[in-house]
Amino acid sequence: MSAKIRIAVVGLGTTGSMALWRLSQLPGVEVSGFEQFGLGHGYGAYTGETRLFRTAYHEGAKYVPLLLRARQLWQELGDTTGRALLHPYGVLTTGRESDAPFQRMLESAAAHGLAHQRLDAAELRRRYAGLDVRDDEAGVLDELGGALRPELAVLSATEQAQRGGAVVHDHERILAITDSEAGVRLSTQHRELEVDRVVVTAGSWIDQLVPQVADLVEVRKMVLTWFLPRTFTDFEPSHLPCFIRDRDGFHIFGAPSVDGYSVKIAGMDIWGGADADRVENANLHLDPDRVSAFGSRVHELFPGVQPEPNRFSVHFDAFTASRDPIIDRFGDIVVVTGLSGHGFKLAPVIGELARDLAVDGQAPGYHPDFAVSAHHPIGADRTG
Numbered sequence: 473m474s475a476k477i478r479i480a481v482v483g484l485g486t487t488g489s490m491a492l493w494r495l496s497q498l499p500g501v502e503v504s505g506f507e508q509f510g511l512g513h514g515y516g517a518y519t520g521e522t523r524l525f526r527t528a529y530h531e532g533a534k535y536v537p538l539l540l541r542a543r544q545l546w547q548e549l550g551d552t553t554g555r556a557l558l559h560p561y562g563v564l565t566t567g568r569e570s571d572a573p574f575q576r577m578l579e580s581a582a583a584h585g586l587a588h589q590r591l592d593a594a595e596l597r598r599r600y601a602g603l604d605v606r607d608d609e610a611g612v613l614d615e616l617g618g619a620l621r622p623e624l625a626v627l628s629a630t631e632q633a634q635r636g637g638a639v640v641h642d643h644e645r646i647l648a649i650t651d652s653e654a655g656v657r658l659s660t661q662h663r664e665l666e667v668d669r670v671v672v673t674a675g676s677w678i679d680q681l682v683p684q685v686a687d688l689v690e691v692r693k694m695v696l697t698w699f700l701p702r703t704f705t706d707f708e709p710s711h712l713p714c715f716i717r718d719r720d721g722f723h724i725f726g727a728p729s730v731d732g733y734s735v736k737i738a739g740m741d742i743w744g745g746a747d748a749d750r751v752e753n754a755n756l757h758l759d760p761d762r763v764s765a766f767g768s769r770v771h772e773l774f775p776g777v778q779p780e781p782n783r784f785s786v787h788f789d790a791f792t793a794s795r796d797p798i799i800d801r802f803g804d805i806v807v808v809t810g811l812s813g814h815g816f817k818l819a820p821v822i823g824e825l826a827r828d829l830a831v832d833g834q835a836p837g838y839h840p841d842f843a844v845s846a847h848h849p850i851g852a853d854r855t856g
């Protein structure tokens with residue numbers, strides 16, 4: 473066995489690129505990465521122009537320390553590569569204050585002293601001309617929030633890892649992973665090889681590789697939609713932060729215009745399950761009537777946009793029942809999956825957790841809710 477620990481990362485999308493980057497910084501590790509498609513490909517759960525970064529977190533205050541560490545790492549990756557990866561526009565959440573997610577968001581901000589502003593309906597209307605606001609709606613502006621540029625971030629982390637000595641194999645699919653006392657054997661379409669540890673970050677393709685978690689995740693379809701503003705300046709980043717809006721059970725999120733002509737406003741949990749086993753086999757078109765109906769609902773909350781989406785894109789992501797990710801180690805295999813539609817922002821810190829689990833078997837900052845044993849089979853409680 474070599475003096476260095478040999479670690480392979482399988483899947484160089486969101487979490488794999490970050491794990492590779494964090495592992496490449498360790499002198500005692502020889503790290504390699506495998507990606508089934510070309511680097512920066514368009515099939516990953518990270519595609520679609522922007523991802524929201526938030527710290528006042530309705531998913532629970534337990535995430536806040538991880539989010540604050542992730543923010544440092546996003547800044548480090550941006551500074552090192554000279555690329556603007558995190559745009560600090562802030563994130564505005566609107567809804568009824570009495571709603572449970574709104575309360576959890578406020579609790580997480582209070583528990584961790586996060587910089588935020590509370591806005592009543594009148595103030596929301598005064599600041600944000602493109603929005604319809606009801607009298608019973610309130611807002612919270614998360615000042616540490618913003619928009620991440622995901623495609624650029626994934627490629628930046630991979631390149632940074634290569635600069636740190638990581639060896640990257642693209643267009644090389646891992647077909648099987650076998651753990652034994654001698655190490656971990658990887659079979660690809662080209663060869664067999666052996667390493668000491670493996671970090672499997674295969675996202676919605678995980679069931680092929682780690683059958684132990686196959687029942688714990690479900691692949692869901694997520695659709696992004698863009699709209700044309702009537703008054704463009706209302707949707708520029710100087711006028712509008714990123715946003716999440718909840719009204720009458722309708723949950724939408726988006727970002728101000730980053731392309732100079734349209735604004736992303738997308739719905740969560742409304743497009744149904746995945747209609748194919750893999751995104752590369754999916755039908756990427758949508759029923760025009762459903763698209764128009766969705767546009768009409770968006771227009772009620774955003775009268776400042778045209779009601780018909782001007783474009784859309786279809787994506788897959790792996791969801792768990794609790795929407796907590798799975799991050800765990802069995803033998804010499806670390807598995808990361810189930811980021812459940814909200815994990816992009818956490819990716820660099822998840823990369824660190826995976827690194828520490830692979831190298832030391834334990835990770836500071838790890839939450840027990842991420843363990844395989846904390847998850848239960850998904851299906852009965854699906855929401856979308």
Ligand SMILES: Cc1cc2nc3c(=O)[nH]c(=O)nc-3n(C[C@H](O)[C@H](O)[C@H](O)COP(=O)(O)OP(=O)(O)OC[C@H]3O[C@@H](n4cnc5c(N)ncnc54)[C@H](O)[C@@H]3O)c2cc1C
Binds near residue numbers: 694
């Ligand atoms: C439309 C949409 C909007 C979202 N919005 C937000 C948001 O605003 N904020 C937020 O924080 N999160 C958001 N998320 C969630 C987040 O983007 C995903 O949870 C995250 O990108 C999943 O990362 P991953 O590493 O698990 O998967 P991926 O990024 O898909 O990476 C998996 C990689 O593994 C590779 N791979 C798979 N199998 C193999 C194999 N056998 N051999 C080699 N390589 C393999 C794949 O090709 C891929 O590159 C959103 C997700 C979607 C889909």
